[in-house]
Amino acid sequence: MFFLQPQLFLVPAVSASGNPEEDRETEFLRMHSLKKVTFEDVAIDFTQEEWAMMDTSKRKLYRDVMLENISHLVSLGYQISKSYIILQLEQGKELWREGREFLQGQNPDMESALKKKHMISMHPIIRKDAPTSMTMENSLILEDPFECNDSGEDCTHSSTITQYLLTHSGNKLYVSKQCGKSLSNQLSPKPHKQVHTKGKSYQCNLCEKAYTNGFHLRRHKMIHTGERPYACHLCGKAFTQCSHLRRHVKTHTGERPYKCHQCGKAFIQSFNLRRHERTHLGRKCYECDKSGKAFSQSSGFRGNKRIHTGEKPHACLLCGKAFSLSSDLR
């Protein structure tokens, strides 16, 4: 067993387009999506709630697999300093993360503070014979090692501990009549039916989604794994899709390719331009059936709906006063 996340080893293709500007952009994206791998990058982390839902055998399996991963990396010549997490694993202590945001790089200040307190640690996995400045690019020497020895199945695209624990937990709730496949960890057999009815042969075994394309399934699974292979070098924000990174970079460069012919206002996204153009046309597609008010944007429509329902989901932690809009709470 070897639970590295395979998509971490994806390197965006470099196109020799002949167009210097395009090549610069490609190189830019390539450079910025390459990051040094840390143990935490390849480890799977759980929240306290997720950890609590696991029974003793699953926790033991988790520890065993993580420790085995470490020994695999060491045997392949990678140096791993004993981080806090590894020590916890070896001592058999409880392991969960205190929050999601900082692990995803959303809150650098908190991340830094927590690092100091050793609540998490970031130790690069580096090959012994590699220079210290080695990046992902020249560390791409591992082959696709995601075969599950236990079942013999190819775990290439389902390589998370979570999934492993689910698929090996023995929860065979449904069996497909069409193909005889056991639908472990699924609460309903309905999603699997798409495989036979809609030609979507690539089904996610963690949720209801099925796809016609294996690549789309792998991309979808990033939602579950939290993997974000495309990172912006300017702000560190990471994305699941290359096009999302490319779009995001425009917020730094100021590039606004979509221009309104009427007022000249420019937008980064075409959809935003189209929505803006509705304001010129006076088109209000969202109409409230209670008050008769019409809105050009769905968010305005939903805000209006809350007024009728009295829903106020944004409460002040200090005085308890509730608001229908988050901006009003602020």
Next chain:
DNA sequence: ACTGTGTAGGGAAAAGCCCGGG
């Protein structure tokens, strides 16, 4: 309190590209 509008990220279908096999 509420509306109008802009910003920007998320998920995925569609289109396009590439490549191996017949």
Next chain:
DNA sequence: GCCCGGGCTTTTCCCTACACAG
């Protein structure tokens, strides 16, 4: 050489939460 199908990548689309001004 050509076609075809499958895998993969990129483009495009729509949706959404949130911010902010008025």
